[in-house]
Each structure stands twice: as structure tokens, then as C-alpha cells.
Amino acid sequence: GDLRVAVLGVGVMGQDHARRLSTRTAGARLVAVSDVDAARTRAVADEFGVRAVHDPFAAITDPDVDAVVIATPGFAHEEQVLACLEHGVPVLCEKPLTTSAETSLRIVRAERELGQQLVQVGFMRRFDAEYQQLRALVASGELGRPLFLHCIHRNASIPPHFTSEMLVLDSVVHEVDAARYLLGEEITAVTVLRPRASSEAPEGLQDPQFVLLETAGGALVDVEVFVNARYGYEVRTELVAERGTAQIGLGVDLVRRSAAGWGGSIPRDFRERFGAAYDTEVQRWVDAVRRGTVDGPSAWDGYAAAAVCAAGVESLRTGRRVEVDLS
Amino acid sequence: GDLRVAVLGVGVMGQDHARRLSTRTAGARLVAVSDVDAARTRAVADEFGVRAVHDPFAAITDPDVDAVVIATPGFAHEEQVLACLEHGVPVLCEKPLTTSAETSLRIVRAERELGQQLVQVGFMRRFDAEYQQLRALVASGELGRPLFLHCIHRNASIPPHFTSEMLVLDSVVHEVDAARYLLGEEITAVTVLRPRASSEAPEGLQDPQFVLLETAGGALVDVEVFVNARYGYEVRTELVAERGTAQIGLGVDLVRRSAAGWGGSIPRDFRERFGAAYDTEVQRWVDAVRRGTVDGPSAWDGYAAAAVCAAGVESLRTGRRVEVDLS
Amino acid sequence: GDLRVAVLGVGVMGQDHARRLSTRTAGARLVAVSDVDAARTRAVADEFGVRAVHDPFAAITDPDVDAVVIATPGFAHEEQVLACLEHGVPVLCEKPLTTSAETSLRIVRAERELGQQLVQVGFMRRFDAEYQQLRALVASGELGRPLFLHCIHRNASIPPHFTSEMLVLDSVVHEVDAARYLLGEEITAVTVLRPRASSEAPEGLQDPQFVLLETAGGALVDVEVFVNARYGYEVRTELVAERGTAQIGLGVDLVRRSAAGWGGSIPRDFRERFGAAYDTEVQRWVDAVRRGTVDGPSAWDGYAAAAVCAAGVESLRTGRRVEVDLS
Amino acid sequence: GDLRVAVLGVGVMGQDHARRLSTRTAGARLVAVSDVDAARTRAVADEFGVRAVHDPFAAITDPDVDAVVIATPGFAHEEQVLACLEHGVPVLCEKPLTTSAETSLRIVRAERELGQQLVQVGFMRRFDAEYQQLRALVASGELGRPLFLHCIHRNASIPPHFTSEMLVLDSVVHEVDAARYLLGEEITAVTVLRPRASSEAPEGLQDPQFVLLETAGGALVDVEVFVNARYGYEVRTELVAERGTAQIGLGVDLVRRSAAGWGGSIPRDFRERFGAAYDTEVQRWVDAVRRGTVDGPSAWDGYAAAAVCAAGVESLRTGRRVEVDLS
Ligand SMILES: [Mg+2]
Ligand SMILES: [Mg+2]
Ligand SMILES: [Mg+2]
Ligand SMILES: [Mg+2]
Structure with missing residues (x-):
């Protein structure tokens, strides 16, 4: 069946991804959105007919969510990506992976220990x-x-x-x-x-x-x-x-x-300029996740950057x- | 739910559409393919994991098919499109609509009598x-x-x-x-x-x-x-x-x-050159059909051409x- | 020595040629200008320090003029070009050669009878x-x-x-x-x-x-x-x-x-757009005339056009x- | 009358200038060429029908030479340009003006003391x-x-x-x-x-x-x-x-x-790429010298570079x- 996706952070970028997943991505279904701004979460959830989840970690651990897109501010990324790793949830994280080399390296290591690639970083130009x-x-x-x-x-x-x-x-x-x-x-x-x-x-x-x-x-x-x-x-x-x-x-x-x-x-x-690249990025990520893999830019790419x-x-x-x- | 689509004619163009509907179109699901060449039908059906239907009219009237894409040779279009009209099935028909002005006009009139627009013609450049x-x-x-x-x-x-x-x-x-x-x-x-x-x-x-x-x-x-x-x-x-x-x-x-x-x-x-236009064409057609409308090039456009x-x-x-x- | 050139007709085009011959063409010297408008002739002659000759045919037959550029209105071309042929004076004639096919053909024939090519037509694009x-x-x-x-x-x-x-x-x-x-x-x-x-x-x-x-x-x-x-x-x-x-x-x-x-x-x-082509046209015409030849577009080219x-x-x-x- | 020009140094660049002055520059006449290679000097002089002068300083001081173009190797420039200044001869010097900042500055100062601008440096791009x-x-x-x-x-x-x-x-x-x-x-x-x-x-x-x-x-x-x-x-x-x-x-x-x-x-x-710019450079230099001025890149420009x-x-x-x- 379709990949059920939650989008964390629904500012400009997150709303874009929510719309993309709802209307242009095959094999995926937007099921939940989350944002620190409760009113915005509500509005976006209503627009797309999905659940509003206040707590991002609740969305990550929700059994009805198969994968997560992170579009929250950079400082929130580390904790959210680590939570995804902890719960085995594939995640497409908007750049930057985190706000420092040290914290990005921490994610690289956590993923290595897990022995399974779950993180993709949103360097969309690779899909242009x-x-x-x-x-x-x-x-x-x-x-x-x-x-x-x-x-x-x-x-x-x-x-x-x-x-x-x-x-x-x-x-x-x-x-x-x-x-x-x-x-x-x-x-x-x-x-x-x-x-x-x-x-x-x-x-x-x-x-x-x-x-x-x-x-x-x-x-x-x-x-x-x-x-x-x-x-x-x-x-x-x-x-x-x-x-x-x-x-x-x-x-x-x-x-x-x-x-x-x-x-x-x-x-x-x-x-x-890069609208089509974002579409391709998300489509390929969905396709890969449904096959149980990740084939886009990795946590290492996020760390190196x-x-x-x-x-x-x-x-x-x-x-x-x-x-x-x-x- | 997703729009269930059958593709009639799975030569080069029809296979393209089948692949598109299976992997790049949101809100649609390829459910059946049909072709006069039984072996080819079988092969394409297997590739996409859908039903092979020998008779195109059986596909058109199948209760589990919501809409049809016609990619058969031009001479077969008239009869197939008229069947779609008869059974109230939205159809995206590759150009030409039919092989003569007279037969195209017949479709225009049949659709007018029906009082409901069901036909879209595949002039993909309009989506470029x-x-x-x-x-x-x-x-x-x-x-x-x-x-x-x-x-x-x-x-x-x-x-x-x-x-x-x-x-x-x-x-x-x-x-x-x-x-x-x-x-x-x-x-x-x-x-x-x-x-x-x-x-x-x-x-x-x-x-x-x-x-x-x-x-x-x-x-x-x-x-x-x-x-x-x-x-x-x-x-x-x-x-x-x-x-x-x-x-x-x-x-x-x-x-x-x-x-x-x-x-x-x-x-x-x-x-x-026009790959992206085809993607957009099919996505918009699916979106419109799910809303119960047609908003692309009409039977009249097919007739005029x-x-x-x-x-x-x-x-x-x-x-x-x-x-x-x-x- | 330098080729001594008279310019007939010093409207916009003729003034351009006069300036070109005076300041940008090697091996040529503007020596006279002629125009039906006596005041304009005077002014242009003064600007370039050359003689003002009222009668174009006097300029053509002047022993101190080696070659002629015709930039008069089209209706005047036939008579002036024929005069050049009669007196053996090389001529660069702005297009059109003449205003009708018949009169252009007359020039072609007169030149053939003369047995010497003296006419070049000002199709400057050939020099672009x-x-x-x-x-x-x-x-x-x-x-x-x-x-x-x-x-x-x-x-x-x-x-x-x-x-x-x-x-x-x-x-x-x-x-x-x-x-x-x-x-x-x-x-x-x-x-x-x-x-x-x-x-x-x-x-x-x-x-x-x-x-x-x-x-x-x-x-x-x-x-x-x-x-x-x-x-x-x-x-x-x-x-x-x-x-x-x-x-x-x-x-x-x-x-x-x-x-x-x-x-x-x-x-x-x-x-x-074609300023440099005009410069080249005139330079090559001067070079050819000094060698005793014509190698640009011919009277036949003028006639065919x-x-x-x-x-x-x-x-x-x-x-x-x-x-x-x-x- | 025409400006009488000598070209010093008739390698590739000097030959180009000699040809240009002979065939494409209005108001100038190539009168002499000079080069350390006597055979080459002879051949180029013959090609253009001008005098071969073995000693560049003889060319500079020749009363029948009005101006000089220097296209010798860079190390020879200083002495030759200074000789031009000494004898009041306008000079177009190919870049570099000299091979060091110190020697270029010497030329700037010599010209300043002279109180008259005689030097132009061959930065042809300024004429593109x-x-x-x-x-x-x-x-x-x-x-x-x-x-x-x-x-x-x-x-x-x-x-x-x-x-x-x-x-x-x-x-x-x-x-x-x-x-x-x-x-x-x-x-x-x-x-x-x-x-x-x-x-x-x-x-x-x-x-x-x-x-x-x-x-x-x-x-x-x-x-x-x-x-x-x-x-x-x-x-x-x-x-x-x-x-x-x-x-x-x-x-x-x-x-x-x-x-x-x-x-x-x-x-x-x-x-x-820059052929037309060279033509324009030399034409404008000739025009300016005939007016008794220099208006192209100066000795200071040569020094700064x-x-x-x-x-x-x-x-x-x-x-x-x-x-x-x-x-
Ligand atoms: Mg979707
Ligand atoms: Mg689909
Ligand atoms: Mg001249
Ligand atoms: Mg010259």
C-alpha cells in the first residue's frame, strides 16, 4: 500500500512538502502534520484532510506513520532525526542535517550503530x-x-x-x-x-x-x-x-x-528554479523507502556539508x- | 480513494502511460491493461502487477475501472471512445481523437447529447x-x-x-x-x-x-x-x-x-522533450476526474484538429x- | 596611389559612405560629392574637405575621379550607372541596381557589350x-x-x-x-x-x-x-x-x-546591425578596383533581384x- | 597627408600590424619595418613594398617616419619607447609596456617630464x-x-x-x-x-x-x-x-x-576573437596621432598593469x- 508520511514543521517548506505528498507523489499518502504553532498545524491539517499532531515525537512513533519528512528549524533536527533512528523510521530531513558538525557526526554514528540507513538529507539539487x-x-x-x-x-x-x-x-x-x-x-x-x-x-x-x-x-x-x-x-x-x-x-x-x-x-x-527537483526528490525517496532502502544523500553527506x-x-x-x- | 485506471493499447505510448500511472501519478492506480497482442498485454500486466484484459470493451465496462486511457492505433479510437461515453467512463484519448473529421464530430455530438464532458484528448503540449x-x-x-x-x-x-x-x-x-x-x-x-x-x-x-x-x-x-x-x-x-x-x-x-x-x-x-508535459497532463487529468470534471483539451479540440x-x-x-x- | 572616389547622393546612406571612405577605408580618398540638393552637397563637401559637384555626370566624367559610389534614389540609378559604363568608371551602386527588371537587364547587357565588369551592387550582407x-x-x-x-x-x-x-x-x-x-x-x-x-x-x-x-x-x-x-x-x-x-x-x-x-x-x-559589413564591402571594393577588377555582387545579381x-x-x-x- | 608608420618587430604580431596598416587603416601608410632577424625583415618589407631598416633606432629617428608601432619582444620595449620619447615620435607599444614595474615607471616619468603624451599601450580589448x-x-x-x-x-x-x-x-x-x-x-x-x-x-x-x-x-x-x-x-x-x-x-x-x-x-x-578590436585600435591611434594627440591606454596604464x-x-x-x- 501507500507509504504513510508525516511532515514535521509546516512553515513554507513543510507546507510545500505536504502539498507535494498529497497531490504529486505516487505511492505516498500524507497522514499527519506537526508544528510548534498549533494554529498553523490545525490549518494545514485541515487543508489536506490529515491529522494534526502536536508533539513531533508522537508523530514519529505513531504506528500509522511509515516515514517522516522533517522541515522544522535546523536546531530541532538533531533530536528529531535521532528519534527516527531510535524507532526505525525512515526520514527525509531538510538541510541542514543539524546545525553543527559534531551533532551531524553523532547522527552518522548512531545510524552506523543501527546498521541500517534510514536518513536522507534534503539536498534537492542532486535531483535536478x-x-x-x-x-x-x-x-x-x-x-x-x-x-x-x-x-x-x-x-x-x-x-x-x-x-x-x-x-x-x-x-x-x-x-x-x-x-x-x-x-x-x-x-x-x-x-x-x-x-x-x-x-x-x-x-x-x-x-x-x-x-x-x-x-x-x-x-x-x-x-x-x-x-x-x-x-x-x-x-x-x-x-x-x-x-x-x-x-x-x-x-x-x-x-x-x-x-x-x-x-x-x-x-x-x-x-x-528547483520545484521539479523537489518533486523528483520526494518521489524517489518514497519509491526507495517502499522498497526498504535509502538511495539519496546520506547522513554522511549532511555531516560533510x-x-x-x-x-x-x-x-x-x-x-x-x-x-x-x-x- | 485512488482513481482506478485501465490503459488500452500498450505499445510504446501505452506502456509509457502505464508506467507513469504506476509510478509517478498521485491519486491514481493502474488496474488493467488491454491490447490486441495478447502476449504483450500479458507481459505489461505482469510488469506492473495488474490485470490483463483481452477485450478493450470489457475493460471499459469493468466496474472496478474508474477511467480509461486510450493508446490504441487511431482507427480503433472512435469505437472505444463512444463506448466510454455510453458507459459514462472518463477517457483520456491519445491523439488523434479519430482518423477523420466526421467521426470526431460524431464524438463531439454524442458527448453533447450526454450532457457531460467525459473526453480529453492527449494534446500534451498544452501541459508544457x-x-x-x-x-x-x-x-x-x-x-x-x-x-x-x-x-x-x-x-x-x-x-x-x-x-x-x-x-x-x-x-x-x-x-x-x-x-x-x-x-x-x-x-x-x-x-x-x-x-x-x-x-x-x-x-x-x-x-x-x-x-x-x-x-x-x-x-x-x-x-x-x-x-x-x-x-x-x-x-x-x-x-x-x-x-x-x-x-x-x-x-x-x-x-x-x-x-x-x-x-x-x-x-x-x-x-x-515532452516527458514532463505528459506527466503533468496525466496528473491533472487524474485530479480533474477525481473531482468529477474534465479540464483539458476537449472532444471539440480533437474534432477541430x-x-x-x-x-x-x-x-x-x-x-x-x-x-x-x-x- | 589612393583610389579617388566620388559619392553621388549624400542623404543618410551617401553620407555614411562619404564618412567611411574618408575615415575608415584604406587606399581610397573621397574627392567629391554630388546631390540634387545643392545646400546639402555644400555642407557634406565642407565636412569632409572635398569638392561639391552639382552635376552627377560631371563627377562621373571628372578625370580626377577614379571610381564612383551611387547612393542617389533608385530612379536615378539607371542613367548614372550607364554613364559610368560609357566612361569606363568602376561603380559601387547601392541597391536596387535600378527600379525594374528591364532597366537592370539593360545594364547587364551594356556591361557585357563593354566586355569589362565595372558594376558592383551594394548587397552588403555578402560581407557580413x-x-x-x-x-x-x-x-x-x-x-x-x-x-x-x-x-x-x-x-x-x-x-x-x-x-x-x-x-x-x-x-x-x-x-x-x-x-x-x-x-x-x-x-x-x-x-x-x-x-x-x-x-x-x-x-x-x-x-x-x-x-x-x-x-x-x-x-x-x-x-x-x-x-x-x-x-x-x-x-x-x-x-x-x-x-x-x-x-x-x-x-x-x-x-x-x-x-x-x-x-x-x-x-x-x-x-x-550591418555597419561592419558596409565597412568591409567598401574596403574590398576599393581593393578590387585598385587591382583593376570587381569581385562583389554583379549587375546580374542586381538584375536577378x-x-x-x-x-x-x-x-x-x-x-x-x-x-x-x-x- | 597619410601618417607614415614604421613597425618594429615583425613576428606574428608585427606582421599583423604591418598588414593592417597597409590594407585596412585609413590615413596611414606603412613605410618601414625592422627586426633583429634580417631575412624576416627583408621578406616582410618586400611583401608590403616598404623599406627594411635593420636598426630599430634608425627607424625611430628616420625623418620620413611619423610614428612607430612596437611589436618587438618585451625586453626591448623600454629602450625603444624611451628613444621614441627622446625624439618626439608617437608610439603604439604592444603590451607589456616593459617587463617590470620600475622600468614602466621610468617611461611614465620620462613622458611627464616631456610634458607631452606620446605613448599608447596595446591593450586592444578597450577597443572591443x-x-x-x-x-x-x-x-x-x-x-x-x-x-x-x-x-x-x-x-x-x-x-x-x-x-x-x-x-x-x-x-x-x-x-x-x-x-x-x-x-x-x-x-x-x-x-x-x-x-x-x-x-x-x-x-x-x-x-x-x-x-x-x-x-x-x-x-x-x-x-x-x-x-x-x-x-x-x-x-x-x-x-x-x-x-x-x-x-x-x-x-x-x-x-x-x-x-x-x-x-x-x-x-x-x-x-x-579580437581581430576587429585590433583594427579599431590602430585606426583610432592613427586618427589621434594625425590630430596630434593620444587617446588610448597610456603609459600609466602600462605601468599599473x-x-x-x-x-x-x-x-x-x-x-x-x-x-x-x-x-
Ligand atoms: Mg501521494
Ligand atoms: Mg498512481
Ligand atoms: Mg580613405
Ligand atoms: Mg593605410
Whole structure:
């Protein structure tokens, strides 16, 4: 029968997942939602005709729940994921896996001790068709070894509480995982550079930043992260290899010509750019869980990203290159 | 509960739909397949764990079947769709609705008499994001009235039995529907021009063709149809309106640079180009049927396309402009 | 020494040529200008420090003038070009060669009798790098025989006196020559279709038009000509051959992303798009004339274009396909 | 009369300039060439019908030479440019101005003492239409202040004697000048990073490199320099400003579709990409010199680039960030 799923945390992201599971995912059924905000839980539960469960741990241990999607704030992840492991419940956890390398490592170890993979981390880009094509191209060896990844990560704007560290922890984290996914190598050092801040960014926010990631094999990954780019959401990557290059994220669909010139429109946010990737991510996760497996990004992937981002935050603070040592 | 669907005809297209309904469509369940080829029926039924039903009419009338997808050869459509109407079964019928304007009109009338819309025709482009954007742009009025649609329809190659008439009936039919969808106008005349045939096309086949469609409002739609273009599948449309233009179908995703130059790859066939549109088509059809409605292309759309294509075949034979008179 | 050149007709086009010869062409010297408007002649002569010659025939026969550029109105061309032939003066004549097929043929014959090529017609696209690349691709045979040329010719707007015939005679004439140049075949028939007129075009003007040119070898050339396209100047061509296609005129240089979306700017007029082609045209003409030859588009090219356009005007008037018979 | 020009050094670059001055530049006449290789001097002189002058200083002081183009090896520039200054001869000096910051500064000072500008440095990109558009966009302020320039500089391959330092001195020097030109700011610090070397590069060569330039105003310029990229010559720049971005160097002209996919060709070398820019550079230099002025990149521009590149070489050697202090 269908996989019965509970969604924990029904803010923007959690509601998206709830809707997806209810209306676009085959073989799954949303059965419960949970959130610290009781009114919101009630409203979302009603919208989708499912149960509102106040306590997330009650949802995790509910015998009528087969699997859990975690979309709560990052600080709540560790305890909830560990509870899933404890009760043998497959879990798709939105990134970050946890808010520190140490706590992420704890999950890696708990899962290892359990001897069964139950955790998938929500790095949705791995399910985007263009990232998959680029990875396949790298893996084919046709262009030789990778030398650079040039990454662009721009948001139109960010919420008021966003800090300089969050550029690394919330935005660069995607590039960290994408680099590991595309190159198949761990990141060994991070340097965060601070060019002049945009006058369009809130006072005091170091935006943009320029992040250099070094891989175990000596490839260099540079990331421009700019979260008040104003004009829209743009994520673009260029691979440079020994005998050729490749770019993704160009965003060409409808091209018009008018008095304003020729061109197209730019996505407003990540959901517009990566909506189909989220759909695929959740469908594949459901398919795998129903087969009794997990085949997406693992707890280790979540831990590696957390460790690199922690080094990034240290580099942002000190201005120095910081090495990453994965346990 | 889930919509229980039978797929009639499990050739390439029908198998695609069977797989889609089994693995990617929410709220639907494949329950039966049917085909004149008993062995193939058996194999496909086994693959998806559903019933093999020899007689398509038995599938249509089966009380455990809620809705039907027809992917049989065109000549079988009329009888099967009429049976669906007779038994009140919602049906998604692959194009063409039927093989003649007269028989399509018969379905339009039967459905009208029934007083309930049950038929949707499989014009999947209406569910492609780029076509939807282009239609929205036309509808916005922002660029003024449409004057031209320049359409390109190229296949790498076609099966051996393909005739010159089939370029009109099987390929141009998509452009006819797309033009009607994008412009919101009926087609009133068709002229088919015959440039020199490609030496890559089978002896005797008039390939390519150049088709001119005139709309009720005086817009001109020109269609290059070329089914032995060798290099891949390409469907591209340019709208020319009074104050601007817009193009879709450019097919830019991963762009590479190597010793061969810069550029990208070209889809091999329609499933690669329109796979996501088929997914959306079927999902929306399932959603609508579960709500008790049909909101996709109607029997009238199927009839209008059939009437235009019949005129096209006449023009291909006579070399003359042929007017279309919709009843 | 330098080639001493007189420019006849110093409206916009003639002034352009005068400036080009004075400041950007090696091996040539502007020595005189002539125009029916005496004040304008005086002003332009003063600007470039050359002689103002009232009578164009005096300029042609001036012993201190080695060669002539004709940029007078079309109706004046026949007499001026014939005078050049009579006096053995090399001439670069702006298109059209003359205003009718008959008079153009007269020039062809006069030059033949002379036994020396002196006339070059100003089809500047032949000197545009993209057209040259496209022709080389056709000539290489790599893509097989050409089947279609899809041509777009759009102007932002046209002067008030522009008539429906002038769309054929002044705009389509460039596509006629380009088609002959690219395909290396004569045009044998023309059909002009009249879609609804744009409400942005002056009352009574048949704008846009859709022109079908058939070649001797059976290729089909379709031309959208739209001279009140408002948004800018755009000339684009797509070749469709047996094993591949190629497009030129995409106009991608600086691409920006801003709140308005992504894209670039569109040339305002032909001088912006084809300025470099004019420079090359004149430089190569000067180089050839100094070597005692002509190697650009010939009087025959001017005649063939005139004959095709005359047929186009007849088709525009009658609505019928008109055959072209080159003498 | 025409400007009489001597070209010193007639290797590949000097021969290009000799041909240009002889056949494509208005108002100039090549009158002499000079080279340490007497046979080559003779051959080039004969080809263009000009005098062969063995001693470059004899050419500089020749009363029949009005101006000089220097295309000798970099180490010869200082003495030759100083001789031009001494004798009041306008000079277009190929980059680098000299091979060190100190010697370049000597030229700056000598020219200042002379009180007359005679030196132009051959940074040809300033005459490329796309660079000019991008600079105009920056200068307009429309997108806000610049934050980043992302620069790509790739060569297919380099001559055998090329060293790791030469990537900075010969290739990055162009990006240094382009950054100064586009941003209108001096560079204040340089860091050269060394990712793994390509196995396609000669043993021991640090290729590629990744260079970070900091500007006085806090903008960050990153340069990927990769001189054994194999597939062709590519120079691309992306400006990131506070409210938008812009890219140049995309290299889209003829786009084809064939069995190999869609796309276009890539220039083989800088002459293919920047040929028109060289033509414009020389034409404008000739025009200015004939008016008695210099309006292109100055000795100061040559000095600033030399100082930045010297810092770059130090950073390449030490692995550290090196500050640039312009006198
Ligand atoms: Mg579901
Ligand atoms: Mg299903
Ligand atoms: Mg001149
Ligand atoms: Mg010259």
C-alpha cells in the first residue's frame, strides 16, 4: 500500500512538502502534520484532510506513520532525526542535517550503530536534471579531470533575521553538497573572502561573500554568494576540466523581443528554479523507502556539508583559510 | 480513494502511460491493461502487477475501472471512445481523437447529447511549461495582437510505414492544436507546399513539407514539418505580435565547450522533450476526474484538429489552398 | 596611389559612405560629392574637405575621379550607372541596381557589350561575417542539400512614404539576394501572402507580409517581412538542410540580468546591425578596383533581384504565385 | 597627408600590424619595418613594398617616419619607447609596456617630464565593442556599484617556452587592464592560487591558476587563467553589481544543429576573437596621432598593469597575498 508520511514543521517548506505528498507523489499518502504553532498545524491539517499532531515525537512513533519528512528549524533536527533512528523510521530531513558538525557526526554514528540507513538529507539539487547531466559528464571522464567549479548563488533578497554566517550555513551549504556530488571528492579547506558589501544589503551584513573550497584532489571551487542581488534567484555552475567545460543553470526558456530588448525572465526563488527537483526528490525517496532502502544523500553527506560550513564560518570570522578534517 | 485506471493499447505510448500511472501519478492506480497482442498485454500486466484484459470493451465496462486511457492505433479510437461515453467512463484519448473529421464530430455530438464532458484528448503540449508561458503572454495582450506563428517540427526519423499524409495527420496535428491553444482562434484554411524532398527521406515520401494555416482573425501560422531531419527531435515556435515576439523550444540546458565547439545536446524524441508535459497532463487529468470534471483539451479540440488535418491532406494531394469549415 | 572616389547622393546612406571612405577605408580618398540638393552637397563637401559637384555626370566624367559610389534614389540609378559604363568608371551602386527588371537587364547587357565588369551592387550582407559563415557551411556540403531558408526581416518603423510594394522592393530584395548568395541558385517563383495588418502600421499599409520564394532546385525560402515591428531591427536566417540546420542573426553580445529579466539590447537599425559589413564591402571594393577588377555582387545579381521583386509586387497585387523568368 | 608608420618587430604580431596598416587603416601608410632577424625583415618589407631598416633606432629617428608601432619582444620595449620619447615620435607599444614595474615607471616619468603624451599601450580589448558596452553600463551607474568581475581567460595552448610566471605576465595582464578599464579603479592587492595542474599542460607548468585582484574600492576580481584549455580561445567576463549583472564574451554567432548536437564554433586564438578590436585600435591611434594627440591606454596604464603583474608573480611564488603600491 501507500507509504504513510508525516511532515514535521509546516512553515513554507513543510507546507510545500505536504502539498507535494498529497497531490504529486505516487505511492505516498500524507497522514499527519506537526508544528510548534498549533494554529498553523490545525490549518494545514485541515487543508489536506490529515491529522494534526502536536508533539513531533508522537508523530514519529505513531504506528500509522511509515516515514517522516522533517522541515522544522535546523536546531530541532538533531533530536528529531535521532528519534527516527531510535524507532526505525525512515526520514527525509531538510538541510541542514543539524546545525553543527559534531551533532551531524553523532547522527552518522548512531545510524552506523543501527546498521541500517534510514536518513536522507534534503539536498534537492542532486535531483535536478541539469546537475545530473553535469555529474554524468564529469563521471564519463570525457573532458578529463575537473580543475574548477565556478559557482554563482544569488537570491533576490533574504528575511530580516539573516546573518553573515547564514550566507555560509544556509546558502553555501548547497554549493558544498553540489561540489561534493559533482566532483566526487571531499572538501579539505575553506577560505571566505569579503568584498565590499552591497549598499542594497542590510547594514552590517557581509553580502556578498566569495568562498573558495579546495578538494582532496586539488580542484578549486569558487562560490559567489550574494543574497540581496535584487533581480532574482540565480544558481549557475561552470565546470572546467582538462579538455573542456560545461555550464548549467542558464535558465533559457521563453525568449522574447520587445521594446525592452531581447531576453527572458528570471526565477523569483528557489521553488521556481528547483520545484521539479523537489518533486523528483520526494518521489524517489518514497519509491526507495517502499522498497526498504535509502538511495539519496546520506547522513554522511549532511555531516560533510556541516563540517565544511563550520570551517567557512570560522574563515568568515578570522579572514583565514581553514582546513576541514572529516572524522 | 485512488482513481482506478485501465490503459488500452500498450505499445510504446501505452506502456509509457502505464508506467507513469504506476509510478509517478498521485491519486491514481493502474488496474488493467488491454491490447490486441495478447502476449504483450500479458507481459505489461505482469510488469506492473495488474490485470490483463483481452477485450478493450470489457475493460471499459469493468466496474472496478474508474477511467480509461486510450493508446490504441487511431482507427480503433472512435469505437472505444463512444463506448466510454455510453458507459459514462472518463477517457483520456491519445491523439488523434479519430482518423477523420466526421467521426470526431460524431464524438463531439454524442458527448453533447450526454450532457457531460467525459473526453480529453492527449494534446500534451498544452501541459508544457513553455507553451503555457507563451499562451499567457499572448493572452496578456502585452505584445498586441498575434500576426504570425512560425513553427518548426522536426523528427530524427520515422517508422518505415510513414506516408506523406501522416506528416500532416500525425505531426502537423500537434501544431494545429498548439496554434489553436496559443492564439485562441480557429483555423480557417490550409495550404501544404512541397519543397524538394530530402535525399535522407525514404524514396517517394514528401518530406519535408511546409504548411500554412490561416486563422479566423487573419493571423498566419507556418509550419515546417520534417520527419527525417536526422539530427534529433526539435519543436520550436516563434510568436510574432504587433509589438514584440517570443520564442519557445530553444532547448538550452547544459552547455559545454570542447574540441567540437560550444553547445548542447538535442533530444532524440518527443518523450525526451515532452516527458514532463505528459506527466503533468496525466496528473491533472487524474485530479480533474477525481473531482468529477474534465479540464483539458476537449472532444471539440480533437474534432477541430481532425478537420484542419483533413483539409491539409487534401491540400497536399491537390496542391491547392483548402478552406476548413467547422460544423 | 589612393583610389579617388566620388559619392553621388549624400542623404543618410551617401553620407555614411562619404564618412567611411574618408575615415575608415584604406587606399581610397573621397574627392567629391554630388546631390540634387545643392545646400546639402555644400555642407557634406565642407565636412569632409572635398569638392561639391552639382552635376552627377560631371563627377562621373571628372578625370580626377577614379571610381564612383551611387547612393542617389533608385530612379536615378539607371542613367548614372550607364554613364559610368560609357566612361569606363568602376561603380559601387547601392541597391536596387535600378527600379525594374528591364532597366537592370539593360545594364547587364551594356556591361557585357563593354566586355569589362565595372558594376558592383551594394548587397552588403555578402560581407557580413555570419552570412559568409553560413554560405561556407552550405558550400561545404556537410549538412547535405539545403531544403529551406526561414528568413525574418523586421524594422522598428519606416518613413511615412513607404508603400506596400516597397516592403518587397526595399526590404525583401535583401533576402532575395541573400537567398541567391547562400544557396547558389536562382529564384523561379514568388508568392506574397497577406496576413492581417498590424494595428501599429499606418492605415492601408500591408504590413507584415509573408513571401515564399521557390528556387530552381526546389528549395523553399520563406520571408517574414515586418517593417513596423516597433521593438527594433532584426534580421535572422535559418538554413534547414538534409542533415542539419544553422541559424545566424541571433544578436547575442552583452547579456545582462536585472529586475527586468535577463537579456540584451536589439539594434535600432540596419546601420547598427550591418555597419561592419558596409565597412568591409567598401574596403574590398576599393581593393578590387585598385587591382583593376570587381569581385562583389554583379549587375546580374542586381538584375536577378529586380526580376524577383517585380514578380513579388505582382503577387502582392494579384494574390497569386508568379513565376520568374530570367532572360 | 597619410601618417607614415614604421613597425618594429615583425613576428606574428608585427606582421599583423604591418598588414593592417597597409590594407585596412585609413590615413596611414606603412613605410618601414625592422627586426633583429634580417631575412624576416627583408621578406616582410618586400611583401608590403616598404623599406627594411635593420636598426630599430634608425627607424625611430628616420625623418620620413611619423610614428612607430612596437611589436618587438618585451625586453626591448623600454629602450625603444624611451628613444621614441627622446625624439618626439608617437608610439603604439604592444603590451607589456616593459617587463617590470620600475622600468614602466621610468617611461611614465620620462613622458611627464616631456610634458607631452606620446605613448599608447596595446591593450586592444578597450577597443572591443563588448568591453565598451560593459564599461558604459558600469559608468551609467544603472546597476549600482560593481562588486565582482568574474573573468575567464583560456588559450587552446601556448608555445613551448611558456613559464608559470608568463601566465601572469602575458595573460592575466590583459585582465588587469580590463578590470581597471571597466571598473575605473586601481588594483591594490593580488593573490594567486594554484589548483591542481592539468595533465594536458607541460610537466612543471602551473596551469591553470586562479588570481584574485582587490580594487581600491573593495570590489573583487577573480580570474581563471588556463592556457592549455585545448578546446580553443575563450575570454569571458561577468560583472556583478548591486542591482544586476552583465556578461560579455559569449561568442554566439552561427548556431548549428546536427548529429553532434546544437552549438557553434570557438575561436582558435586571440586574433580571431579580437581581430576587429585590433583594427579599431590602430585606426583610432592613427586618427589621434594625425590630430596630434593620444587617446588610448597610456603609459600609466602600462605601468599599473606591470606593477599588478609583478605582485602577481610574487604571489605565485610565495603563495601569499601581495599588496600593490603604485607610486
Ligand atoms: Mg501521494
Ligand atoms: Mg498512481
Ligand atoms: Mg580613405
Ligand atoms: Mg593605410
